[in-house]
Amino acid sequence: MGGTRARRGEIGQGTVEWIGLVLLVAVLVLGLLAGLGARVPGAALAHAIAERMICAVRLSDGCGVDSELDAAYGAELAALVTEHTPRIRYERGMTALPVDYRSCREDACAEGSPAGQIWRSVTGEPVVAFVHVIDCRETARAAGANCAGERRGGVYLQYWFYYPGSATAEGRLYKEEIRELSALLGRPSYHRDDWESYQVRLRPGAADSRSSAHHDYVYDLDGGWRPRVRTRPDGSVRVRQPWPKLGWGPETRTVYVSGGSHAGNSRALRDVTRITPRDRLRLIPLEPIVARGPRTSFAEGIKPPWLKQVWTDPEDEGTD
Numbered sequence: 001m002g003g004t005r006a007r008r009g010e011i012g013q014g015t016v017e018w019i020g021l022v023l024l025v026a027v028l029v030l031g032l033l034a035g036l037g038a039r040v041p042g043a044a045l046a047h048a049i050a051e052r053m054i055c056a057v058r059l060s061d062g063c064g065v066d067s068e069l070d071a072a073y074g075a076e077l078a079a080l081v082t083e084h085t086p087r088i089r090y091e092r093g094m095t096a097l098p099v100d101y102r103s104c105r106e107d108a109c110a111e112g113s114p115a116g117q118i119w120r121s122v123t124g125e126p127v128v129a130f131v132h133v134i135d136c137r138e139t140a141r142a143a144g145a146n147c148a149g150e151r152r153g154g155v156y157l158q159y160w161f162y163y164p165g166s167a168t169a170e171g172r173l174y175k176e177e178i179r180e181l182s183a184l185l186g187r188p189s190y191h192r193d194d195w196e197s198y199q200v201r202l203r204p205g206a207a208d209s210r211s212s213a214h215h216d217y218v219y220d221l222d223g224g225w226r227p228r229v230r231t232r233p234d235g236s237v238r239v240r241q242p243w244p245k246l247g248w249g250p251e252t253r254t255v256y257v258s259g260g261s262h263a264g265n266s267r268a269l270r271d272v273t274r275i276t277p278r279d280r281l282r283l284i285p286l287e288p289i290v291a292r293g294p295r296t297s298f299a300e301g302i303k304p305p306w307l308k309q310v311w312t313d314p315e316d317e318g319t320d
Contacts, residue, residue: 072285073133077155081131081283084157084200084207086255088127088276094259097276098161099125100284101193101296107165115273119280126282129198130160132305133287134314146313156314157200159255160286160305163262166194192299196262198255201248201314208248211255211264212319219249220267247317253278 069078088098097112099121104110109123119127134156136147199217201208210217255264256272290306298304305311308320 068285069131069283072131072287077133077135080155080202081133081157084202084251084253085129085278085281085283086159086198086209086253087278088161088281089254089256089272090274090276091257091259092271092273094257094274096163096165096259096262097121097125097127098129098163098196098262100128100282101162101164105164105193110164113274116275117277117280118274119276119282127276127280128162128282128284130162130284130286130289130305132158132160132285132311134158134312136314144312146315151313151315153203154314155202157202158305158310158314159198159200159283161196161198161257161262163194163196165192166261193302194262195302195305196257196264197305197310197319198264198266199310199314200251207251209251209253209266210248211266213258213263213265216319217247217317218263218265219247220265 066078066082069081072078073081093114095111095114096107097110097118099110104121104123104125109125110121111123112118112121112127121127134142134145134147136142136145136151136154136156138153141147197212199210199212201210210219212218249266252266255266257264286305294304294306296304303320308316309318310316310320
């Protein structure tokens with residue numbers, strides 16, 4: 001018996017030494033990449049491999065999530081998806097969280113703490129971003145996607161957030177009264193099923209981002225204002241209320257979410273009391289779900305990501 005215990009001790013000691021060596025190599029690789037910068041060829045892949053080594057040593061549940069991305073996109077694109085994942089910062093007073101629509105379709109199961117770091121709802125639902133990738137490089141042209149013109153040579157990463165309901169203009173008080181009054185006026189403040197997104201565009205030497213907000217995309221709430229112009233079917237032009245300028249700006253790896261409507265922006269939201277860290281956001285690739293044939297139906301007039309124009313045209317400026 002004593003010999004058996006001795007051998008177990010030796011094996012345990014060897015395991016500890018092996019774990020230490022693996023961690024040392026992984027840390028050295030990550031440190032080297034940080035010093036050289038992301039412009040080094042293959043840096044994203046090497047970064048991902050180092051993180052997988054650490055993940056394996058920790059025996060973390062998150063390794064299974066990484067394997068979903070690898071299976072859907074391959075190691076290189078999966079590494080980019082992980083590297084550019086945004087943190088979510090929520091407006092003060094907001095309690096809703098983006099969740100997996102396949103398990104949570106009610107506001108109650110998507111509610112969470114109004115302050116601090118948060119990555120699960122009060123009922124245990126993880127905070128989720130669904131992912132869609134469009135690779136417009138010459139070596140890996142995305143099937144069925146529009147990769148013409150300015151899109152050529154870029155990689156687009158779309159992070160989609162699902163909320164069971166959208167409540168534009170609703171505060172924490174008088175919620176029911178606001179809903180009833182807005183419905184009577186013919187402009188309901190609430191609707192079921194809300195899809196919002198944060199999108200990243202990667203091109204040689206540049207990384208940009210934008211966020212969905214109502215019917216357009218927003219980068220910086222403080223970046224200037226311009227009228228929203230829409231063309232009617234008869235060709236006449238309708239100018240709507242001003243809205244922050246559209247389009248892309250330098251990547252921030254942060255999406256700021258407004259309470260109620262869940263409209264986002266990539267640059268600034270001053271009154272923030274809670275955050276979902278980047279490494280706590282669960283990433284779920286959408287392509288396998290779409291390939292299997294999604295069976296979920298959403299509220300009238302609400303299109304899921306795979307039915308929006310931006311699913312195949314990553315530069316489309318509408319949110320459908």
